[in-house]
Amino acid sequence: QIKKDEGAFDVNDVITHLIDKLIYRHPHVFGEKEVKDVESVLNQWEQLKQKEKKRGSILDGIPKRMPALMRATKVQKKAAKVGFDWKNKEQILDKIQEEIKEFKEAKTKEELKHEFGDILIALVNLARHLDIDPEEALHEATDRMVSRFQHIEKRAKEKNKKLEEMELEEMDKYWEEAKSIESSNKS
Structure with a gap:
């Protein structure tokens, strides 16, 4: 108006x-x-x-401020539209292994960050090929981690222990226990 x-x-x-x-x-x-x-x-x-x-590039319209996983997915979808894409998940899994190898060989923090980013990009590409929303998958995995960690806290309290006093092996035992409980609840 x-x-x-x-x-x-x-x-x-x-x-x-x-x-x-x-x-x-x-x-x-x-x-x-x-x-x-x-x-x-x-x-x-x-x-x-x-x-x-x-636009000079088909990728120019993708906002840099978009959440990283969403942006990576969008970039890969656009690149795939013009043929820049793997044919199957096995090729992507090979690429992930290659990136992990490069990560292991990295020496400086900057190289580690670079290779870690490449691993994430390859994982996002795999998710796209499997029609999995990586943002949703990460949210669900984080929720599982929170639930399992809270189980560790509960078990520590039952034993009158502080988390800081527990050995990693004991915490891991309760972590696995939480995973078992999750599995039995799904059945």
Whole structure:
């Protein structure tokens, strides 16, 4: 309403702009262009969007401030649309092993950080191939960790011990106990 009052534009201008954009981005529907399949439509959509927004890369429109796992997934999906993708999960698992090897060989903190990031990227790629949301998977894994750790705390309290006084082996025993309880509750 404010822009209308200022004479900048009104609802008809907005509707006209949206219609023009729909027609421009769908020449296979509104124009002479023919496409073979859904993949061709999506590729054409990306090309037109890139041209329209004057982007130098198909990845330019992905916000850097997006949560890291979400951003990594989006980057990989866009790259995959143009053929930069592994064919199967075995190839990705090999890549993960390669990245772990490089991580083990890293000497400086900066190299470790670099290789750790590469491992995460490869894991996100595997999740994408398996149609697993890595953000959701990490949330669920964190919830399991919290639950298991709380079980350790409960067992320590039952034994009148402070966590700091317990050996790792004892805490690990209770961790495994918590995992067993989870498994039996699923059955």
